[in-house]
Structures are given as structure tokens and as C-alpha cells.
Amino acid sequence: MRLVYKITLTFIAPLVITLGLWGWLSYRTMSSRIHKDTDMILKDYSDNIIARKLSGQELPDRFNGAYNTYYIKEVTEDYALENPSVYYGDAEAYLKSQEDFASSRIRRQVFSDREGRYYEITVSLPTFEQETLIEHVLWWTGILFVVLLVALLVIGVLVIDYNMKPFRALMKWMDDYVPGQVAAPVPSDTNVLEFKKLANTVQEAVDRFEHEYEERKIFIGNASHELQTPLAVCSNRIEMLLERPDLNEEIAEELVKLHRSLGHLIRLNKTLLLLSKVENGQYDDASEQNLTDYLKDVLALNDEVYSGRGVSSSLNEGGQFICRINDQMASVLVGNLAKNAYIHSPRNSEVAVNVWDLGFSISNPGEEPLDRSRLFHRFYQPKGRREGSTGLGLALAYSVCERNGLALEYEFKEKKHIFSVILKK
Amino acid sequence: MKSKIIKDTVMKKIFAIAAIALASLQIIKADDRPVTFNQLPAAAQAFINTNYPGEKISYATVDDDFIRPDYNVMLANGVKVQFENSGALEKIESRNGIPEGLVPVQIKDYVKMHYPDAFFVEYEIGRKSYEVKLSNRLEIKFNRSFNVIEIDD
Numbered sequence: 001m002r003l004v005y006k007i008t009l010t011f012i013a014p015l016v017i018t019l020g021l022w023g024w025l026s027y028r029t030m031s032s033r034i035h036k037d038t039d040m041i042l043k044d045y046s047d048n049i050i051a052r053k054l055s056g057q058e059l060p061d062r063f064n065g066a067y068n069t070y071y072i073k074e075v076t077e078d079y080a081l082e083n084p085s086v087y088y089g090d091a092e093a094y095l096k097s098q099e100d101f102a103s104s105r106i107r108r109q110v111f112s113d114r115e116g117r118y119y120e121i122t123v124s125l126p127t128f129e130q131e132t133l134i135e136h137v138l139w140w141t142g143i144l145f146v147v148l149l150v151a152l153l154v155i156g157v158l159v160i161d162y163n164m165k166p167f168r169a170l171m172k173w174m175d176d177y178v179p180g181q182v183a184a185p186v187p188s189d190t191n192v193l194e195f196k197k198l199a200n201t202v203q204e205a206v207d208r209f210e211h212e213y214e215e216r217k218i219f220i221g222n223a224s225h226e227l228q229t230p231l232a233v234c235s236n237r238i239e240m241l242l243e244r245p246d247l248n249e250e251i252a253e254e255l256v257k258l259h260r261s262l263g264h265l266i267r268l269n270k271t272l273l274l275l276s277k278v279e280n281g282q283y284d285d286a287s288e289q290n291l292t293d294y295l296k297d298v299l300a301l302n303d304e305v306y307s308g309r310g311v312s313s314s315l316n317e318g319g320q321f322i323c324r325i326n327d328q329m330a331s332v333l334v335g336n337l338a339k340n341a342y343i344h345s346p347r348n349s350e351v352a353v354n355v356w357d358l359g360f361s362i363s364n365p366g367e368e369p370l371d372r373s374r375l376f377h378r379f380y381q382p383k384g385r386r387e388g389s390t391g392l393g394l395a396l397a398y399s400v401c402e403r404n405g406l407a408l409e410y411e412f413k414e415k416k417h418i419f420s421v422i423l424k425k
Numbered sequence: 426m427k428s429k430i431i432k433d434t435v436m437k438k439i440f441a442i443a444a445i446a447l448a449s450l451q452i453i454k455a456d457d458r459p460v461t462f463n464q465l466p467a468a469a470q471a472f473i474n475t476n477y478p479g480e481k482i483s484y485a486t487v488d489d490d491f492i493r494p495d496y497n498v499m500l501a502n503g504v505k506v507q508f509e510n511s512g513a514l515e516k517i518e519s520r521n522g523i524p525e526g527l528v529p530v531q532i533k534d535y536v537k538m539h540y541p542d543a544f545f546v547e548y549e550i551g552r553k554s555y556e557v558k559l560s561n562r563l564e565i566k567f568n569r570s571f572n573v574i575e576i577d578d
Contacts, residue, residue, distance in 0.1 A: 055503030055520040086457040111483040114501045
């Protein structure tokens with residue numbers, strides 16, 4: 001997940017909690033305040049009427065048209081002692097002007113006069129105004145909550161996005177970077193400490209790598225050249241010796257063996273150097289290659305070469321396997337796997353090849369399964385050295401696959417060795 | 426592991442804040458708690474005994490307000506008196522006139538001069554002002570030096 005979205009998601013929970021808490025408290029405080037104000041109005045109203053009554057003055061009209069009402073009833077002393085002297089509550093009060101009942105807030109007060117008589121006054125005030133007000137407060141608090149939440153998130157995303165620009169430039173540079181090719185300098189157009197540090201470190205690492213890469217390339221090139229020449233010279237000298245007329249049979253035999261060993265050494269050198277080049281990424285320049293065609297060619301070639309041993313091939317063409325790979329490497333991969341299959345097939349048997357859009361497999365008959373854990377390591381030979389084999393064929397095939405996003409797998413099924421090359425996801 | 430510790434401390438802080446906030450809501454509710462004459466502060470009792478000797482109490486309550494608790498006393502003759510927490514007089518309302526000697530001389534003189542036919546029905550001692558209400562429905566506000574700041578009717 002991209003960093004911006006992850007940060008946004010992380011933001012959401014605490015924001016919702018904080019804003020929600022604030023909104024809820026704000027609403028509760030306001031509604032509590034509104035209720036208290038109503039009660040205070042009722043108290044003043046009640047006190048006013050009591051004061052009038054006790055001072056012997058005229059009492060106000062019970063239904064004065066302004067929705068608030070009162071009534072006074074005389075009560076006994078027992079009643080006064082048993083009930084709380086002040087009571088607030090909610091009730092349905094009758095509004096004369098509306099000729100209907102309305103939800104109201106009421107207040108009851110017990111008081112006594114000079115003659116010791118007890119009274120209870122009930123005052124009431126309809127609450128629809130307050131309730132409507134509270135409803136509005138709730139509604140608008142809710143809207144404010146949503147607006148704030150969205151606004152804060154959007155602002156958060158924009159702010160982070162803006163500040164991550166240098167980081168994104170670095171990411172883009174990393175996408176474009178190909179080892180071995182001339183790379184643009186690491187972008188460090190920023191005065192943010194961390195990004196600058198990151199850019200500088202990456203630049204140093206890249207420079208160091210590029211330097212070592214060059215050194216290694218030069219070394220491999222030198223080694224290849226330097227070793228090949230003396231080896232070739234040795235080989236030629238032996239060939240010249242073999243042409244001497246004064247050669248006896250024994251010495252000739254020894255010379256032939258020597259020549260064969262030398263040939264092995266030359267092949268080993270060539271393959272080892274090829275393997276090093278592949279692993280050093282010197283064959284990473286890729287183009288679209290149709291491996292089905294390569295398979296067809298290599299099967300045709302090997303059929304001819306091994307016809308003497310009765311080894312034939314069958315090809316199941318289930319699709320065109322096209323992938324991005326260096327053309328030489330495609331040839332090396334297919335060639336190596338095919339040659340392996342043919343060499344290890346018993347007389348008069350068949351090498352079966354299966355190819356489809358996402359890969360291919362080559363199988364040949366066998367007795368016992370190979371050691372999967374060491375199969376693709378260099379110089380692995382099952383059960384003793386086979387003459388002429390470098391032991392590097394599978395290691396080479398494996399490296400080529402690794403560097404080109406392919407998976408090389410081995411299976412032993414129904415007495416067959418099956419090697420598959422599949423496009424990695 | 427580290428993120429769990431951070432999450433825990435943050436969560437604790439959130440709950441603490443929430444708890445405090447919810448608790449503070451309780452304080453906004455104030456009640457009219459009934460009290461007897463003897464439960465009034467001494468100064469309040471003295472005031473009533475001095476100015477209204479023998480007068481019965483119709484009812485008395487205390488308002489447990491967080492900011493300023495005060496006492497409300499309704500005498501059986503319809504006089505309503507409000508006392509501060511200390512028992513000092515805060516406000517007195519009487520439809521039939523306020524006892525002599527309660528209102529400061531300067532105010533009395535002013536009213537006698539401007540409204541000779543009016544008597545006091547209400548007298549309030551504010552923190553920085555005095556407020557009186559006359560029988561002609563006029564409300565006058567004085568500052569501490571007894572200069573008129575406001576007249577309202």
C-alpha cells in the first residue's frame with residue numbers, strides 16, 4: 001500500500017475518536033445548558049407567583065396566552081413532609097390557547113404561608129422550542145463532524161503528498177536505475193535532512209557498486225582472455241605432437257588423453273566465465289524472444305546428433321512461450337536443458353517437451369530422483385563424474401532463469417526427470 | 426512490540442480525557458436542595474432575625490452551583506432573599522418595599538431626588554455594581570462609587 005494511503009488510514013481512527021468525542025461532548029453540554037436554562041426560567045416564574053401570593057397581591061392569569069401555566073393547590077402538612085419540596089420533571093401540560101396537550105417541563109414547589117397552611121405550586125413551560133433547538137444543535141454538530149473529518153483527512157493527504165515530493169523523485173530514480181548502465185545522478189533537490197541523507201547514501205552506494213561492477217567486468221574479461229590463450233596454445237602443441245611421425249602408440253595414447261583433459265579444461269574455463277558474466281548481469285539486456293522457436297530448433301539439432309543412440313523427441317506445442325530475455329541467454333538456457341535431457345536418456349527412449357504460453361518442460365526417463373537441494377549448484381554430478389561434462393550446465397540454466405524472472409524447477413514423476421521453466425508472476 | 430506500547434499509552438490518554446470530560450458534564454446540573462433555617466449560614470440567619478424578626482420561612486433552598494453556590498429564602502410574607510455562600514446578602518426582593526437601612530444612603534438620596542414617589546422593590550449587590558428596582562418598574566444600576574451607569578424600564 002502506498003505510504004500516503006497508509007498514513008491516511010492510520011489517521012482516520014484517532015480522528016474519528018477525537019472529533020466524535022468532541023462533537024458528542026459539545027452537543028451534550030449545549031443540551032444540558034438549554035435544559036438548565038428552562039429550569040431557571042421555571043424557578044423564577046414559580047418564585048414570582050409565590051411572592052405575589054404571600055404578599056397578598058393579585059395572582060397572574062393562569063393561562064396568559066404565553067404557553068406557560070401554573071396552578072396552586074393546598075396540601076396537608078403530612079404531604080409537605082413526605083414529598084420533596086422542589087421537584088423538576090417532564091409532563092404533558094394542557095395549553096388552553098392551543099386546546100391541546102404539549103410536552104412540557106414542570107416544577108413543583110411546596111411552601112407555607114403565615115398561617116402555617118401548606119401549598120404546592122406547579123409551573124410548566126412547553127419544551128418544543130428547546131427540543132427543536134437541541135435537535136438542530138445535534139444535526140449541525142453532526143454535519144460539522146463530517147465536514148471536519150473529511151477536511152482534515154484531505155488536508156492531511158495533500159500536506160503529506162507535497163512533502164514527499166523529493167522521496168517520490170528518489171523512488172522514480174530507483175525505478176529507472178539499471179545496474180551497469182550510466183545512471184543519472186540521484187535526485188537530492190531538497191533541504192529536508194532525512195531525504196538528503198537518503199539521497200547521498202544511495203548515491204555513494206550506487207557509485208561504489210558501479211565501480212566494483214566495472215572492475216569485475218574488466219577482471220572477467222582479462223581472465224577470460226588470459227586463460228584462453230595459454231590453454232589454446234597447450235591444446236595446439238599437443239595436436240602438433242600427435243602429428244609427429246616418430247610417435248609411438250603408447251605415447252600417442254597418453255597424448256590423446258592429455259588432449260581430452262585439456263579440452264575439458266578449456267570448456268570448463270569458457271563455461272565458468274560465461275556463468276560469471278551471467279551472474280554479473282552482463283547479459284541482462286533483454287528483448288522479446290519466442291522460446292518455442294528455440295525449442296524446435298534445438299530439438300531438431302539434438303535428434304540428429306543422438307539418432308545413433310535411438311533417442312527421439314516429442315513436442316507438445318500448447319502455445320507460444322514469449323518472454324523478455326537476452327537472445328544468447330535464451331539459446332544457452334534451451335540448449336543446456338535439452339542437451340542434458342538427451343545425454344541422460346537411455347538408449348531408444350524419448351525426450352518429451354511440453355510448451356505453453358507461460359513456460360515449457362523437458363523430461364527424460366530416469367531411474368532415481370536427483371538431489372533437489374544440490375541439483376542447481378555448480379559442479380553437482382549425480383553418482384560420479386560423467387566424462388566430458390563440466391557439471392555447470394544446470395547451474396548456468398538456473399542463473400539465466402534467475403536473472404530473467406523465470407523459475408527453474410525439477411520434479412521426478414513416473415520414472416521421469418522433468419525440468420520446467422515457468423514465468424514468475 | 427514497540428507499537429503495542431505506544432498504542433497502549435495513547436489509548437490510556439484518550440480514555441483519561443474522555444473520563445474527565447464526561448465527569449465535568451455532571452457538574453453542570455444544579456439542584457434546588459431544600460434546607461432548614463438552621464442550615465443557613467450564620468450571617469444569613471442573623472439578617473433574617475434582624476430585619477424580619479418572628480417571620481416564618483415559607484421555604485429555603487441552596488443552589489449547588491459549581492461556580493457560586495447561593496441560598497434562596499422565601500419568607501412567609503412574600504419577601505425573597507438571596508444569600509451568598511458566606512451568608513452575605515446578595516439580593517432582596519419585596520413587593521411591599523425593602524427595610525430601611527439596607528440600601529446605601531447615596532442611592533436612597535438619588536432616588537428620593539428623582540423619583541420621590543417610588544419605593545424600592547428590589548436591591549441587588551453585584552461584584553462591581555449595585556442594582557435597584559423601583560415600584561415604578563424602573564431598574565437603575567450604580568457603580569461602586571454610586572454613580573448611575575444604567576437606567577432601564
